[in-house]
Amino acid sequence: MATSLRTATQPIPKTITTLVSTGVLSTAAAHITIGDSLVTAVWSTMPFACIDWLLGDTASKGPVHYTSDQVPVVQRRSCGWLPGPGPHWEVVTAHRCERCTEMIGPPALAEPGHLTGSKLIDLAREVAELANDERESQRRKLIAHLAGDTERLARSMADHILRMRYTN
Ligand SMILES: [Zn+2]
Numbered sequence: 001m002a003t004s005l006r007t008a009t010q011p012i013p014k015t016i017t018t019l020v021s022t023g024v025l026s027t028a029a030a031h032i033t034i035g036d037s038l039v040t041a042v043w044s045t046m047p048f049a050c051i052d053w054l055l056g057d058t059a060s061k062g063p064v065h066y067t068s069d070q071v072p073v074v075q076r077r078s079c080g081w082l083p084g085p086g087p088h089w090e091v092v093t094a095h096r097c098e099r100c101t102e103m104i105g106p107p108a109l110a111e112p113g114h115l116t117g118s119k120l121i122d123l124a125r126e127v128a129e130l131a132n133d134e135r136e137s138q139r140r141k142l143i144a145h146l147a148g149d150t151e152r153l154a155r156s157m158a159d160h161i162l163r164m165r166y167t168n
Pocket of ligand 1: 050051052053060061097098099100101102
């Protein structure tokens with residue numbers, strides 16, 4: 001009871017969000033002021049979906065997409081060891097796939113301060129790189145899956161050929 005009272009009486013910090021251009025392809029950024037804290041959030045504007053959805057399972061998580069004017073939720077990171085002085089922030093872009101329980105969403109990073117110039121570009125490049133790596137990883141998973149399908153099809157065709165050619 002005491003805990004819920006304390007939580008209820010905590011003031012919600014005022015949040016001001018301003019979109020900023022990164023100059024890096026397929027990334028977007030915002031300067032966010034949460035209470036007294038300045039945060040820069042950068043996210044990939046590329047859509048990401050569950051591999052099973054890509055392979056046609058419509059019950060799996062479809063594309064999670066934040067366009068350049070859709071600022072994801074930014075929150076104080078609550079766990080995990082991090083270097084440097086806090087507070088540390090995280091951009092919440094990942095959503096759980098109900099089917100396989102994997103977290104699906106575009107890469108995103110947050111840094112303290114309102115970054116501009118080369119610091120903003122560096123952060124955006126890092127996000128773009130993470131997004132490209134994730135796409136490449138999805139590509140490899142799809143190839144592995146499709147290669148398995150192709151092999152199964154080839155085996156059944158080979159069996160069929162053997163039956164056809166040797167029974168006459
Ligand atoms: Zn899934």
